[in-house]
Amino acid sequence: MLILVCDAPRHPSSLAAGRLSLSRLPPRLRTRPRRPRAGPLELLTAAPGVLTSGVDWRRNLAALWFAQFTAIFGFSFAFPFLPVYLRDLGVHDVGQLAVWTGVAGGASGAALAIMSPLWGVLADRYGRRAMLLRAMVGAGLTVGLMGFARGPLDLVLLRLIQGATSGTVPAATALVASGTPRHRVGWALGVLSSAVAVGSALGPLVGGLASAVFGIRAIFWGGGVLLAIATLPVLILVREAPVRRTEEERGPVIPLLRRIAPGAVGTLAALLVCQALIQLTYNGYQPLVVLRLLEHLSSGIEAVTGLAFAAAGLCSALASVLYASFARRIGYRVLSVIAALLLAGGQLLVAWSPGAVLIVAGAALVGAFYGTVGPVISTMIGLETPAAVQARVFGVVASANAVGFALGPLGGGLLAARYGTFVGISACAVASCVLAAVLATRAREPAR
Helix, strand or coil: CHHHHHCCCCCHHHHHHHHHHHHHCCHHHCCCCCCCCCCHHHHHHHCCCECCCCCEHHHHHHHHHHHHHHHHHHHHCCHHHHHHHHHHCCCCCHHHHHHHHHHHHHHHHHHHHHHHHHHHHHHHHHCHHHHHHHHHHHHHHHHHHHCCCCCHHHHHHHHHHHHHHCCHHHHHHHHHHHHCCHHHHHHHHHHHHHHHHHHHHHHHHHHHHHHHHHCHHHHHHHHHHHHHHCHHHHHHCCCCCCCCCCCHHHCCHHHHHHHHCCCHHHHHHHHHHHHHHHHHHHHHHHHHHHHHHHHHCCCCHHHHHHHHHHHHHHHHHHHHHHHHHHHHHHCHHHHHHHHHHHHHHHHHHHHHCCCHHHHHHHHHHHHHHHHHHHHHHHHHHHHHCCHHHHHHHHHHHHHHHHHHHHHHHHHHHHHHHHHCHHHHHHHHHHHHHHHHHHHHHHCCCCCC
């Protein structure tokens, strides 16, 4: 066969004749080379939704969606009713109720701000999946124990422990961002955010009804059980793609970012401020909605509170799924600025509303714009961060979230106690305007 090839004429027509003359050769010399069969690894690589490591990112996303929905449903089953629970624990003065609401709401964020960088480092070392399981187990235990609180101080202490041991949202976000193809990161994080929004919508609605039937303490026990159930899809279905890091990538984050992602340090710093601001404005505003409803309603407060938070959560869920199409048209940065300004407008509507109906409507609008800004900022951070350091960066992001989560309820509660709920909610609207200004002047449009 080799002699035939070497002696073959060079002219194209002659080559064609040579190819035709192969039919005259004996059968054993006419064997054509066969294409090698694809092995299991090649088949996995070619399959849609499967990364080269053999991890199906779509299956992970579906399992994490259900886990996050169940976890946030468990949280929201109880936490919107903290002011009502504090009143049941003996805090009846309106000013004291606002203060204790702010302290209890901010305690979790303060502890989370301190512990999140440590959890991020451990996630890079031992895996993001392990940290997500740790967060869900810790949250389930502490939320269930809150149902046994004897007074407001017990509740605050348990909130501190819960903040130190939980953090399901940043852990799941890092897991999705690091295990999803880059061109689908925005969509995947939007889907994950919709789980948070739907859980936040249905949790207060069902929790309000359960509180009216079984009592306020029972909803904390139920929330703990739901958080325990949320661990099951993570244990059974979620698989983590190994992130191979060089010795250089194991070093400090900031020098590494400066080498492999020029300009990312300044942008990520601005986005961290934005993360703190969005949590400050939204979590500072949420407890004040309940206090606004208490000013207008003498009965049925649990059901109306559940309705307001359900409306906000459903609108947030829709926005977190639909935002990606708008971001592709006008850009992430422009969309986030517009949504932050509209968020401020919705908060002012709640502050000015003369009745419960407009408060519920304003809460729905605020939920929609919060459901846009939050996923946009998370996506921008994910696209700006190299995979090898994403867990550590999202650990710092969680700390920024926690700072806002701590200062928002505390600051809003203190302002409401001294000047009234109108001033407290208006201050949250000002924070939303500051958020829009930072996004407009300091953030940049990420490469997609």
